[in-house]
Amino acid sequence: KMYPKILRLIFNVTPMLILVVKILNADFKELYPTALMKHETQWLIKVLEQAHYNKLKIEDLNVTSFIDEFVNKLDKQKLYFTKNEVETFHQQYQLTISTHLQQGNLLPGFEIYNSYKRKAIERLNWVLVELEKTPDLFIDKNYTINRNESDWEESEKTLDPVWKDLIKSEFIREVIQQLDQNVTEISEDSKLFDKTVSESRENLKRSYERWIKNITEFEASDVQEIYLTTLTHMFDPHTIFMNMKEKEKFDQAMNNEFVGIGARLQDEDGYCTIKELLPGGPAEASRELEPNDIILKVAQADGEYVDVVDMKLTKIVDLIKGPKDTVVRLEIRPVKDPSSSKEVRIIRDKIKLTENLAKAFVKQVTIHGKKTNVGVVELPSFYGSSGKGQKATDDVEELIIKLKSYDIKGLILDLRRNGGGYLSEAVNLAGLFITRGPVVQVKNTDGKIRKKFDFNPKITWNGPLFTLVSRYSASASEIVAGALQDHDRSIIIGDESTHGKGTVQSMIQMNLPFNLLANRTQGKTSAAKITIQKYYLPSGKSTQINGVKSDISMPS
Numbered sequence: 001k002m003y004p005k006i007l008r009l010i011f012n013v014t015p016m017l018i019l020v021v022k023i024l025n026a027d028f029k030e031l032y033p034t035a036l037m038k039h040e041t042q043w044l045i046k047v048l049e050q051a052h053y054n055k056l057k058i059e060d061l062n063v064t065s066f067i068d069e070f071v072n073k074l075d076k077q078k079l080y081f082t083k084n085e086v087e088t089f090h091q092q093y094q095l096t097i098s099t100h101l102q103q104g105n106l107l108p109g110f111e112i113y114n115s116y117k118r119k120a121i122e123r124l125n126w127v128l129v130e131l132e133k134t135p136d137l138f139i140d141k142n143y144t145i146n147r148n149e150s151d152w153e154e155s156e157k158t159l160d161p162v163w164k165d166l167i168k169s170e171f172i173r174e175v176i177q178q179l180d181q182n183v184t185e186i187s188e189d190s191k192l193f194d195k196t197v198s199e200s201r202e203n204l205k206r207s208y209e210r211w212i213k214n215i216t217e218f219e220a221s222d223v224q225e226i227y228l229t230t231l232t233h234m235f236d237p238h239t240i241f242m243n244m245k246e247k248e249k250f251d252q253a254m255n256n257e258f259v260g261i262g263a264r265l266q267d268e269d270g271y272c273t274i275k276e277l278l279p280g281g282p283a284e285a286s287r288e289l290e291p292n293d294i295i296l297k298v299a300q301a302d303g304e305y306v307d308v309v310d311m312k313l314t315k316i317v318d319l320i321k322g323p324k325d326t327v328v329r330l331e332i333r334p335v336k337d338p339s340s341s342k343e344v345r346i347i348r349d350k351i352k353l354t355e356n357l358a359k360a361f362v363k364q365v366t367i368h369g370k371k372t373n374v375g376v377v378e379l380p381s382f383y384g385s386s387g388k389g390q391k392a393t394d395d396v397e398e399l400i401i402k403l404k405s406y407d408i409k410g411l412i413l414d415l416r417r418n419g420g421g422y423l424s425e426a427v428n429l430a431g432l433f434i435t436r437g438p439v440v441q442v443k444n445t446d447g448k449i450r451k452k453f454d455f456n457p458k459i460t461w462n463g464p465l466f467t468l469v470s471r472y473s474a475s476a477s478e479i480v481a482g483a484l485q486d487h488d489r490s491i492i493i494g495d496e497s498t499h500g501k502g503t504v505q506s507m508i509q510m511n512l513p514f515n516l517l518a519n520r521t522q523g524k525t526s527a528a529k530i531t532i533q534k535y536y537l538p539s540g541k542s543t544q545i546n547g548v549k550s551d552i553s554m555p556s
Helices: 002-025 033-051 063-074 083-093 098-102 107-130 154-184 191-216 220-232 244-255 282-286 313-320 392-404 423-430 478-485 516-519
Strands: 240-242 257-260 263-268 269-277 294-300 326-331 343-345 349-352 359-367 371-378 410-413 437-443 447-456 465-469 491-494 504-507 527-536
Touching: 002 527, 033 098, 033 220, 033 527, 063 083, 063 098, 063 107, 063 220, 063 349, 063 527, 083 107, 098 491, 107 154, 107 220, 154 191, 154 437, 220 240, 220 244, 244 257, 244 527, 263 313, 269 282, 269 410, 269 527, 294 313, 313 326, 359 392, 359 423, 423 447, 423 478, 437 478, 465 478, 478 491
Parallel strands: 371 410, 410 465, 465 491
Antiparallel strands: 240 527, 257 349, 263 269, 269 294, 294 326, 326 343, 359 371, 437 447, 437 527, 504 527
16 A cells, blocks of 8 residues: 555655756856956956047946846846846945956856856756656747846746746747658647657757756856956947957957868767868878767877867867877777777868858859859958968959959959958958058047058959948948948949948957966967947948948848
8 A cells, every 4th residue: 555655755756856866967066267367357457448449447337237238148038047136146246346357356257157057057957857747738828939128037936937838839849840850740649749749858858958068068268258248348349358268269260270180070969070171181181080980089199098078079179279280199989980999190280261261253144145254252251360371352362363364344242241350451452443542541549530541553453343241241341342332443232231330449469467477378368359449431431330331232
């Protein structure tokens, strides 16, 4: 007689046991700022106050908005924090946060983040328990997926039904996707339907488990980056802080190169998988690696192997990258023989990111019954280099010369996906199409306006010119499009107007105190991209908000 009662007790307690075990396994640990972060913050405050166009002081910071913005960045959908908790953050830090920032103290940001981390892991484990239940999929109810504009919930109890609706919504979406892939019609009591519900549950569980994994792998430098970028956005939307990792990514994008093995990696269920070998890179040249091979371990030259299974992808990338001409060893599980493993030794080298460089091709169009060649130049960004690296203007000029050999009658400059880049490259590139004259006017914080000219009378292309733009064409793209329009040199075609960014940023490298130089990775440093000027087109118009208007407006 006791067995049924015991079984019922075990059955009722099991979800709670699962929850406790998962929370223990979630490896929760609080994050704290480092001594280096203190110096970086103090430096950033000085740079913001001295170099930013608006000359604002940190004492004038709108603390209420700052705290709200940071909390919203952590919990955009308002699914973890409650109204009372957000109010508590304001009460705790409202009066002291400006002083903390001046002292380089990031503890308020880290305390808010640790609170978010704890609540998120607890809530996501709660979701995993809820997923064990069979939800009512046949309900007539509305659920608002985007809760950006919603109010904070009053308590955990009022958050529970929000999450239950979210789970049902995701469950229904997952089931429908599964059914769409299998059959067009199916009855509610079909075996296939039960199987579909089961598979949907497993897919959702894996998704939430990955969510937990992502949160636990978040690092102190990630918290710092979010917190300080929230601060810089209080000055203007284009001023940002970059820690060492973000600065390195920025440099790679602007210079279109990095040092490594030349392979694109992807995390697939905890395994670091090679998705692509970059043309001309050391990985491709080794002839020992193939797409979908799995990297199990990484070692430096003759050093010890580090197991990278279930390791955060960015950490694996850091292990594989290194100085030019050094050796990295990889233990690989080949896609062609998954039961075996092998060692691959690769010498690191500079990798060119060719897909981000300017490219050109010829299109043949029929005009009045006659076939005519038209050249197209696609420019993804106004890239450049302080050294001997490739520059956008040089590449575009070379491509135009090649296109002219095909007897083109017109040229299309495609800036639709170009978000900007070096101001100097924008000025030089506009100069390929005009004899000489002003390209842009920049206004400093002292009110003085300086014109940036193209002084070179040489024109690379003086025939018909069309510039393609979109709402994603920003900054340097708008300078070029606007200058060519003002000089009556090009017809602008695309969205009604471009993005609408009328400010110039300068990348300022951080100067570390001498005693901290030994603690940083050689050659790497944090930086801040600070808005230092406003710019205007040769006509005097600003592109801020309004952008450059297209001569011919077309839906993108």
